[in-house]
Amino acid sequence: MLSLPVELYGAIVDHIDDVGCLKSCSLAASALRYPSQRLLFSSLCVDDKNYVGLCNLLYDSPHIAGFVIFLEIPALSYIMSKSDIDPFQQILEKLTNVLRCFVDGLWFLSPRSSVPQRSQIPDFLLDFFNRQPLRELSLRALTTTSAVVLHLATTIRKLQFTSLGIDDEFDCTEAVNSVEKPVLTTLSLANAGYIGRLLTHPQNLSCLAALRNLSVASDRDCAAELVAATSRTLEFIHFACLSSYPSLGPPEFPQLRQLRFTFDGQIIRQALEERVAEAMIVLSSLASLNTSPALREVHIRQQFSRTGTFDPSPYESLFKLLDEALAIYPTPPRIRCTLFVSGHEEETLFRHFADTARYKMPRAQITNRLVVERYAYATSKAFLI
Numbered sequence: 280m281l282s283l284p285v286e287l288y289g290a291i292v293d294h295i296d297d298v299g300c301l302k303s304c305s306l307a308a309s310a311l312r313y314p315s316q317r318l319l320f321s322s323l324c325v326d327d328k329n330y331v332g333l334c335n336l337l338y339d340s341p342h343i344a345g346f347v348i349f350l351e352i353p354a355l356s357y358i359m360s361k362s363d364i365d366p367f368q369q370i371l372e373k374l375t376n377v378l379r380c381f382v383d384g385l386w387f388l389s390p391r392s393s394v395p396q397r398s399q400i401p402d403f404l405l406d407f408f409n410r411q412p413l414r415e416l417s418l419r420a421l422t423t424t425s426a427v428v429l430h431l432a433t434t435i436r437k438l439q440f441t442s443l444g445i446d447d448e449f450d451c452t453e454a455v456n457s458v459e460k461p462v463l464t465t466l467s468l469a470n471a472g473y474i475g476r477l478l479t480h481p482q483n484l485s486c487l488a489a490l491r492n493l494s495v496a497s498d499r500d501c502a503a504e505l506v507a508a509t510s511r512t513l514e515f516i517h518f519a520c521l522s523s524y525p526s527l528g529p530p531e532f533p534q535l536r537q538l539r540f541t542f543d544g545q546i547i548r549q550a551l552e553e554r555v556a557e558a559m560i561v562l563s564s565l566a567s568l569n570t571s572p573a574l575r576e577v578h579i580r581q582q583f584s585r586t587g588t589f590d591p592s593p594y595e596s597l598f599k600l601l602d603e604a605l606a607i608y609p610t611p612p613r614i615r616c617t618l619f620v621s622g623h624e625e626e627t628l629f630r631h632f633a634d635t636a637r638y639k640m641p642r643a644q645i646t647n648r649l650v651v652e653r654y655a656y657a658t659s660k661a662f663l664i
Contacts, residue, residue: 320346325370327357334366337373344373352382355421356398368403377411384421397422397444415439415465422446425477432478432486433458437465445473458485467494468501469519475501479508491515491534499525516565517541520582524557527564535571537578538562544582544589544619552593559597566604566612576613577601581632583619589628591635598639606642614643615650629653 320343325333337344352358358367384398400423408416408431416431417439424447431438463486468475475497478486490509494517495502503525506516510530517539518524540558542551565571579597581589598616605611618632633651643649 316343317346322349322351323347323374324351324353325358325367326352326354327361330358330367330370334369337370341373345376347374348376349379350374350377350381352380353385355382355384355404357385359398359401371403371407374407374411377413379415380408380411380413381417381419382421383419397442399423399446400427409434417441418443428474428477429483429486432463432483434462436462438463439467439469440471440474441467441469443471443474445477458488461485461487461489463487464489465492466490466505467517468505469496472497472501475505479504484508488512493517494519496520499523503527515539518558518561521554524554524561527561531569532565532571534573535565536573536575538565538571538574538576539578539580541580542582544584548590548593555593555597559600562597562600562604566601568607574605574608574612576615577605578615578617580617581619583621589618589620589632591632594635595639598636602640602642605648611643611646611648613648613650614640615652618651618653620653620655625653625655 323333358364361367382400382404384400397420400418400421405423405427413435415437416435419441420443422444425445428440428443428445466478466487475495477483487505487509490512492515493505493509493513495505496519499521502518502521506513506525506527507530510532512534513532514534515537516535519539519541520543540562542554542558546554562577566574566577579594579601581591581594583589601614605614614636616632616636618629620628632653636649636651637644640649
């Protein structure tokens, strides 16, 4: 510890004029040391530039490892390309209390191929997952096996898979068959349709028996299979920027409370009109008192457009349908309309969007059930749904 000159100590005491107060400050600093470290190191980001330094930190102060409850690895392929990854492995070996974990493999170019590749999840990282009391796991741009996905689905509450590849065909002998106590409550899939089909295989359905929250940004068949398989337990469904919407059958959704649609801002108006028309068919099935008696909110989200323009007219028919369908409920659900904006015209864009929503949904507007909001676009690693 850095020693201070005696004169400086004297100046501090003279300034405070109370040795008891000085002792109290010292005791407080000592008492707050570990709580402040616990707060500072509750989240840890490990990348190819800092992993050696973090390894040294955990070696010098091993107690810090127990404070880490959220681990982020934003560039696994960069770390794995280093000549010495032993410090990275040592970090994982020291951590014991990680509840939430985000791993992005990052797409990379192989010397043997011009096509971007996903990183393979190394065995030591899989061992790390098994040793932690994980509640949430997000994997992006990685490759693994069917057996690993099924294992994660039976041991972790919240899973998010984005562009997760499977390098083997599903073997029925690896099926989970029956899970006595299903734990998976939240599942988010983006560009991971095969995983949806894997989990809805008849022998694996018990993995989904407790699922309450579902977000799908994969193909329409995957979305339809997942929704149908979990209709009795789902409380939240999010169709996120689908290229086409599924045809949903007759199952009822007795627990469904929130329904969300997110529309891509990077498509032309004609494509948006087609998406909205397909979404209206889904809404007609789900936003119904007979189908979803517990429904409390329908949320429509429009992503921002890099062109800085947005025409809300494709939403007119959808807004009208919502206003009429939800008014039948004894306690009509709330309607939320969110516009993500970016650029100098955001005030005008939002005003047009809000005016269209209010004009086409007069019942919701009069009864104060209509919420129209905007968010300035910002990139973020939003965890899970």
